[in-house]
Amino acid sequence: MGREREAPKQQQVSYTVEQLVALNPYNPDILPDLENFVNEQVSSQTYSLDANLCLLRLYQFEPERMSTQIVARILVKALMAMPAPDFSLCLFLIPERVQMEEQFKTLIVLSHYLETARFCQFWGEAAKNHNILEVVPGFEQAIQAYAIHVLSLTYQKVPRPVLAEAINIEGLSLDKFLEHQVANCGWVLEKGQGRGQLIVLPRNEFNHPELKKSTADSIPLEHITRILPILG
Amino acid sequence: MATSYDFDDGVGYEDMGGGYRQQPQDLGYDPNFVPDAVKTFVVHLYRHIREKNVYEIHQMYEGSFQKLSDRMFKESPWPSVDAVAPYVDNDHVFCLLYQEMWFRHLYARLAPTPKQRIDSWDNYCSLFQVVLHGVVNMQLPNQWLWDMVDEFVYQFQSYCQYRAKMKNKTEQEIALLRQYDQAWNVYGVLNYLQALVEKSMIIQILEQEKEGLEQFTATDGYDYSGGSNVLKVLGYFSMIGLLRVHCLLGDYHTGLKCLLPIDISQSGVYTSVIGSHITTIYHYGFANLMLRRYVDAIREFNKILLYIYKTKQYHQKSPQYEQILKKNEQMYALLAICLSLCPQVKLVEENVNNQLREKYGEKMLRMQRYDEEAFALYDELFSYACPKFITPSAPIYEEPLVNYNQDAYRLQLKLFLYEVKQQQLLSGIRTFLKLYSTISIGKLATYMEVDEPTLRTILMTYKHKTHAVDSEGKIFSNADVDFYINDDMIYVVESKSAKRYGDYFLRQIVKLEETINEMDRAKLE
Numbered sequence: 137m138g139r140e141r142e143a144p145k146q147q148q149v150s151y152t153v154e155q156l157v158a159l160n161p162y163n164p165d166i167l168p169d170l171e172n173f174v175n176e177q178v179s180s181q182t183y184s185l186d187a188n189l190c191l192l193r194l195y196q197f198e199p200e201r202m203s204t205q206i207v208a209r210i211l212v213k214a215l216m217a218m219p220a221p222d223f224s225l226c227l228f229l230i231p232e233r234v235q236m237e238e239q240f241k242t243l244i245v246l247s248h249y250l251e252t253a254r255f256c257q258f259w260g261e262a263a264k265n266h267n268i269l270e271v272v273p274g275f276e277q278a279i280q281a282y283a284i285h286v287l288s289l290t291y292q293k294v295p296r297p298v299l300a301e302a303i304n305i306e307g308l309s310l311d312k313f314l315e316h317q318v319a320n321c322g323w324v325l326e327k328g329q330g331r332g333q334l335i336v337l338p339r340n341e342f343n344h345p346e347l348k349k350s351t352a353d354s355i356p357l358e359h360i361t362r363i364l365p366i367l368g
Numbered sequence: 369m370a371t372s373y374d375f376d377d378g379v380g381y382e383d384m385g386g387g388y389r390q391q392p393q394d395l396g397y398d399p400n401f402v403p404d405a406v407k408t409f410v411v412h413l414y415r416h417i418r419e420k421n422v423y424e425i426h427q428m429y430e431g432s433f434q435k436l437s438d439r440m441f442k443e444s445p446w447p448s449v450d451a452v453a454p455y456v457d458n459d460h461v462f463c464l465l466y467q468e469m470w471f472r473h474l475y476a477r478l479a480p481t482p483k484q485r486i487d488s489w490d491n492y493c494s495l496f497q498v499v500l501h502g503v504v505n506m507q508l509p510n511q512w513l514w515d516m517v518d519e520f521v522y523q524f525q526s527y528c529q530y531r532a533k534m535k536n537k538t539e540q541e542i543a544l545l546r547q548y549d550q551a552w553n554v555y556g557v558l559n560y561l562q563a564l565v566e567k568s569m570i571i572q573i574l575e576q577e578k579e580g581l582e583q584f585t586a587t588d589g590y591d592y593s594g595g596s597n598v599l600k601v602l603g604y605f606s607m608i609g610l611l612r613v614h615c616l617l618g619d620y621h622t623g624l625k626c627l628l629p630i631d632i633s634q635s636g637v638y639t640s641v642i643g644s645h646i647t648t649i650y651h652y653g654f655a656n657l658m659l660r661r662y663v664d665a666i667r668e669f670n671k672i673l674l675y676i677y678k679t680k681q682y683h684q685k686s687p688q689y690e691q692i693l694k695k696n697e698q699m700y701a702l703l704a705i706c707l708s709l710c711p712q713v714k715l716v717e718e719n720v721n722n723q724l725r726e727k728y729g730e731k732m733l734r735m736q737r738y739d740e741e742a743f744a745l746y747d748e749l750f751s752y753a754c755p756k757f758i759t760p761s762a763p764i765y766e767e768p769l770v771n772y773n774q775d776a777y778r779l780q781l782k783l784f785l786y787e788v789k790q791q792q793l794l795s796g797i798r799t800f801l802k803l804y805s806t807i808s809i810g811k812l813a814t815y816m817e818v819d820e821p822t823l824r825t826i827l828m829t830y831k832h833k834t835h836a837v838d839s840e841g842k843i844f845s846n847a848d849v850d851f852y853i854n855d856d857m858i859y860v861v862e863s864k865s866a867k868r869y870g871d872y873f874l875r876q877i878v879k880l881e882e883t884i885n886e887m888d889r890a891k892l893e
Contacts, residue, residue, distance in 0.1 A: 161622075162558040189622055196617065197554050197760050220837045221659055224783060228618035228658070232779045251790050253828035256821075289831040289843075292854045298824060334855055342835065342845065343852045345861040363874060366881045 157190045167194045171206050178209055181274045185222055188213065192229040204237060211243045212269060215250065216278035219285055223247045239268055255283055259304040280304070289342045293326065296333040399448035405436055406447055407455055410466065414456040417465075417506055422590065426509040434687055437473055445478065446470050461504060464495040472519050475526070482544050485527055486551040492520055496560050496602075500567050504598045510589060513598065514641040517605040520557070521612050527552040528758035532773035546765065554760035558613060561606040568603025571629045589637045604630075604637055608644060611651050616758045618780055620655035624839065627652060632668065643688050646672065646695045653702060654755060658784070661836045662710035663846045669703045673720045697727075701753035704728040705746065708735040709791060710834070710846050711798070738792040746788050750781055791833050793826050801849045801860045809856045827853065 153173040156166045170191035177183055188210045195202040207230060214222035227235065227244070234240065242265050249258035258279070262269060269275050283302040287294055300306050305313050314335065317323040324336040337343065409432055416424040437446075449467045456462045471488040474480055480488065495516075498504055531545060531552075550556060565571065576582035589601040607626050614623030630638055632652060639645045649672040656665040676696050683689050703724060707713060713721065724732075731749070735742050757776035763769065793816075800807070800815055813823040834847035851860045 162555055162562060164555060185621070186625075189619060193617070193619060193622070199761050219832060219835070219843070220841070224787070225619075225621050225659075227783055228620065228780065232775065232782070248786075248790065251829070251832065253825045253832060255825075286828045286832050289835055290828050290853055292852050294853075295855060301821075328855060342831070342843070342850075345850055345852065360874075363877050363881075366877060 153187060154184065157184075157187045161190055161193075164194060164198065167191065167198075167201060170194070171203065174206050174209050174213075177213060178272050183213055183217060185214075185217065185220075185225070189225065189229065192226055196229050196231070199231065202234070204234065204239075207234065208239050208243070208268060209272065211240070212272045212275065215243065215247055216272070216275060218250055218279070218282040242268060250279070250282065253286055253302075255302040255304070276304075288337045288340060291337055292339075292343050293334045293336050295328060296335060299335055397444035399445070400451045402447045402451050402455070403440060405440065406452065409433070409436060410452045410455050410462075414459065414462050417462065417508075420507040422507050422509055425507075426511065429509060429512050430687075433469065437477070441473065442477065445474050461498055461506070464491060464498065467491045468495060468516060468519075471523075472515070475519070475523065482530075482541050485523070485530065486544070486548045488523055489527075489551040492523075492560070493556075496564065499599050499602060500563055502567075502599065505596050507590060507597050508601075510601060510637065510644075511641050513601045514605050514644045517561075517602060517609045518643060518647065520560075521609050521616075524552050524554075524557045524613070525616055525756055525758055528554075528760060529756065529773050531763060532759055532775075533771050534763050534769035535771045537769065542765065542769075545763075549762060554617075558610070561609045561613065564599070564603045564606040565610070565626075566603075568599045568606075570600060570603035570607070573600065574629050585636050588640050601637065605644060608638060608648050608651075611655070612647060612755070615651045615655055615755050616776075617760060618757060618776065620658045623651065624655050624659075628839075642683060642686075642692060646676075646692065650695055650699055650702075651755065653699065653706075654753075657702060657706055658780075659836070660787070660833070661838070661846075662706045663712055663715065663836075663844075666703065666706045666710070666712055666715050669699050669706070670716050670720050673699055673703065673723070674717050677719050677723065698753040700724055700727050701749040704732050704735075705749050705753075708732055708746075709788070710848075712846065712848050714848075736795050738795060743785060743788065746785060747781065750784055751777075754780065790829070794830050794833060797826055797830050798849050801851055801858070802862065804858075805860050807858050807860070809853070809858065812858060827851070827858070 153166075153169050156163070156169060160166060170187055173184070173187055174191065177188075192207070192210065195207070211223065211226055214226045217223075223243075230240075235244065242261070246258060246261055246265075249255070249261065262279075280303040287299065287302055291298075296310075300310055303313075314323065314325060318325060322338040326334040326336055328334040409428065413425065413428050413432075416428065446469075449463050449470060452466060453459075453463055456466075468491060471480070471484070471491060474484065475488075534542075537545075570584075573582050573584050577584050584600070584604075589597050589604060591597045591600070607630060610626035611623045614620070614626060627648070630636060630648070632638070632648065638648050649668050653665040653669045656662070656668075673696065676692065680692070680696075683692055686692075700723065703716070703720075704727075707716070707724075716724065728749075731745050735745050754777070757780050759772055759776045763772070796816060800812060809820055809823060813820045816823060816826070818826070830847075834850075835843050835845050838844055849860065849862050851858050853859075
């Protein structure tokens, strides 16, 4: 019975918070709701940039109410939203003296590695700071998705070691991962020239520029209509 | 009307020390004395407002008020509202409007005292409350309504700057700050703007207009069926006010969201007033620059800079002329930054490009180098051209009083330069890529003097930084030179701008038709 009561309540909470942010974004009273909502995003693996920016804004207006623990969670969530620039968007709102705290310095370094595609350093640093990251489920998968995103922008065919380093999976686990991607995401495995394996990533307009639709040649209808009187 | 954008009080961030200046008290100024010229002015303005004669109101507002200010109130405030009230039937709303202009004049030409700053806030509260309760039945010129929103945000920003300079405050000033802690409170400011947007239903009006159910843009926001335009147009301009406040706070994402109901790809009510047009595009462009959507920023900066270039001469006599020039210069600096990070020069029109080269050509060359000097230039241009960032929170009175008026600016600058640093190797890569159609990773690594794994990360960084995420979460490319990698081989694709013959022919057809028409007319004479 407890479960039955809880389910609709949960739904209502998230509905209300998002609505509060939309309708009443400049109301200090919604601060506790927004903090709870951050925790809810962490546990339910969901994400709302608008709600989190709204909370950071309220912290900016009333710094004495700021919870650094919540801020850290927002920042980890923002890292997971890469390639979107959410992490910077959050930093723009966090006072510099707060950013000097050790845990935030770490997160800024991690963001720097991701922004400059230095995945090897990233995974090394992440491993050393498990305490900050492990509280947020889905972190590893989210970063792997980002790494694959950057690889797909860049490569038609990526050498196996490059992929392995970017997503931090090796050996048998990588075989299993690849098997899954081949079955579900259209990846193809090829034998490279002599050494090692090549992974053919799905085609997109960024790694196959010829797929890009050329809009340059088309003329919008409303431009044509301008000369219709002349033609008629 | 001499409205102030961001930069009226102080040129840069360097000269903002010190507390407030005591207002130079003109001994000859008697707030209760109303010269005849002022009597005539308020009587006429009051009458035109009651008769809803927008044209005459506009003439008096833009012309007469300015002329009288120049002639009689160069160094002193206008007569007090209490003194002029008897000449306008003690009309409550008119007095609020008069008072608003009174403060605006004071801010522009003199220095407000702390108490005057607070009184001006109270006046805005009363004015907006009257408007929000829907009892205003006037038709006011867009220029005036824009100036109200613009000035409201300006005075808020000015107050935050003033309050953050705690070091030289007298005890009396601090007591005043603590007593009136609601004055220019950030929640209050944002909620007034938000309330004007909501109460005016402007978002719904703009939506319905798209379906032809409502007219707003076509009439420039004026109401020709006997109603009032005040709430609607104030609501409209408040969206731009919100964009600006959010930019001042460093919240670029939310700022752009507030602007979404206005379609800036077309002209609209926001382009009907030059100040509003410039403020909109300046903040839109700046926010996009900070969001790394360089192409969007370049496109809009280019458009407005071309517009200013072509129409500048018509504004020469306008009281806003200096502000137009100032923002013009700042936007060239921002364009120089955008193009240095994202060299999409083909998006820039020839006249604008010539101006840009003249102003920043040499600096832009040095910015490509990414040495210490280049960073200093990014710093210089950003500091010159950025909005006047504010810290919205009140000072902590219990702790030793320090100035914190530069904190917000320093943070935004630091994060921006951080971004520049992350992109520092990209211009080198771009230069090499332009020289080859294919090149192996090994060879390019040798040329770049890095090892292969490092080169691969630089190439991926290039891809990541040149592919931004738009407001709907879709990826789009900002790159002028692009590439893909196949195993160990890089294939370069230079996006050649396909000549738009279609457009060219369309224009020539229209031109030919015009010429033929002209010739037909000439025969008749």
